[in-house]
Amino acid sequence: MINMAPKYSVFLFCLVLFWTAKQCIAEGVDCCEVCSCVFNSLLSGTIVNCHNKGLSSVPSNIPLNTYDLDLSNNRLNTVRNYSFTGLKSLRFLNLGMNKIALLEKNAFTGLDNLRVLRLNQNILLMNYTTYPEMVFLPLSGLQELYIEDNFDKTDGEYADKIFKPLRELKILQLDTFSSPTFGEGFTHLKHLRRLLIGGGRIRCSMTILKNNTFNAFRAVPLDELVMTHCLLRLLEAGSFQFFPYLSILKIPENKVGVKNVLRSLNTLRSRNMTEINISKIRFDSHKTDLLRIDDSVLTTDVIRYLANICVTKIDLSRNRIRKPSETGYIGK
Known part of the structure; x- marks a missing residue:
């Protein structure tokens, strides 16, 4: 009997690579050439590492099966509406160490399953202009939020309504x-x-x-x-x-x-x-x-x-x- 297991495994591996790459490619740009994209079989998802890539905006066409997305230490200044639409598998999002000063109202729409969000070491002031009241509404399952090292103002009040969801x-x-x-x-x-x-x-x-x-x-x-x-x-x-x-x-x-x-x-x-x-x-x-x-x-x-x-x-x-x-x- 001919053992087909090795060939079958290779076929599956190639199929996964092809599917991941297909999600990245849009308008002739392969995001996985800019960032590191590694499929983790244990997580059944892709780990995308865009740390320190000089990005000035959230890249589009991120693999839809992304589990962990690291966008830290770039030049992002705003998180635009619907930047992460379709990333229903995303659990960890790191936006720390950027220059983010504004989160648009629907910035996190689509991240229903996000568990950890890092926004530390940006320039996010604690007000409703920076943090629209419902900005965290899509994150009903969030378990960890890090927004420290953003401001050193002595006077002010928390935009506490953002924490309600x-x-x-x-x-x-x-x-x-x-x-x-x-x-x-x-x-x-x-x-x-x-x-x-x-x-x-x-x-x-x-x-x-x-x-x-x-x-x-x-x-x-x-x-x-x-x-x-x-x-x-x-x-x-x-x-x-x-x-x-x-x-x-x-x-x-x-x-x-x-x-x-x-x-x-x-x-x-x-x-x-x-x-x-x-x-x-x-x-x-x-x-x-x-x-x-x-x-x-x-x-x-x-x-x-x-x-x-x-x-x-x-x-x-x-x-x-x-x-x-x-x-x-x-x-x-």
């Missing part, structure tokens, strides 16, 4: 303002588990955290809050009261003082937590040396805020904590 969102990373208000739109994020404020390229602008700042998250099952490199100078004692499921809290490198940070943990008492990171805390530089020294001496009444929390890992490093006679040595 994102009911399946689990991870959100975004920029913030000096004294932010999280509006009604955030209350619709019923599956949000991780909130990451600030990025790596632009320093977090938040300087004030009030008792009611996170009021919109009172019914959100958030278990991780990270505020990266924020310039906090005021932290009210009840700032974290609206996070009943919080397991991980990271607020390093602020200027409110160690004692103020520890007092804010009082609303987390009797919790079982995985991690608390309050490292590299400094006191407001405008305060006197005497007050700064006092902040570094942790007495029993301050330490009890930590003692009331059952936590697996605590990072208090690089806080210049001194040893008071009544509590014993804490750390350096």
Whole structure:
């Protein structure tokens, strides 16, 4: 008996290549000659890598079976209407590190199955001109959204209505303002588990955290809050009261003082937590040396805020904590 399996496999492979190329070709331009297009049999889709190709617009005629599309580090300045129409298999879209300043209303139409969207490191201001109110409406299944490192304005408000359709969102990373208000739109994020404020390229602008700042998250099952490199100078004692499921809290490198940070943990008492990171805390530089020294001496009444929390890992490093006679040595 003649074994036809090898020839059949070659035929299928060629058929897949031909079908993928056919989707790319339009008006004599093969997009897969500009970008890398690799079919992944495990994903039953094509991975298209257009990273750093000097593109000034979203290329047309992307393979219809594309699963992962990387358009990062190009020269895109606008995401036009219907740029991704027909890409029903797309799960991952990376538009980070461009010069995008505008998303048109129907920019993401057709991406019903998208799970991860990266728009970080662009110049997207948080307003309804940049983000039309219904721009994320087609993304009902989106699970991760990264829009950090876009602006460093201290004054402003979130265009919070854009988040209403994102009911399946689990991870959100975004920029913030000096004294932010999280509006009604955030209350619709019923599956949000991780909130990451600030990025790596632009320093977090938040300087004030009030008792009611996170009021919109009172019914959100958030278990991780990270505020990266924020310039906090005021932290009210009840700032974290609206996070009943919080397991991980990271607020390093602020200027409110160690004692103020520890007092804010009082609303987390009797919790079982995985991690608390309050490292590299400094006191407001405008305060006197005497007050700064006092902040570094942790007495029993301050330490009890930590003692009331059952936590697996605590990072208090690089806080210049001194040893008071009544509590014993804490750390350096």
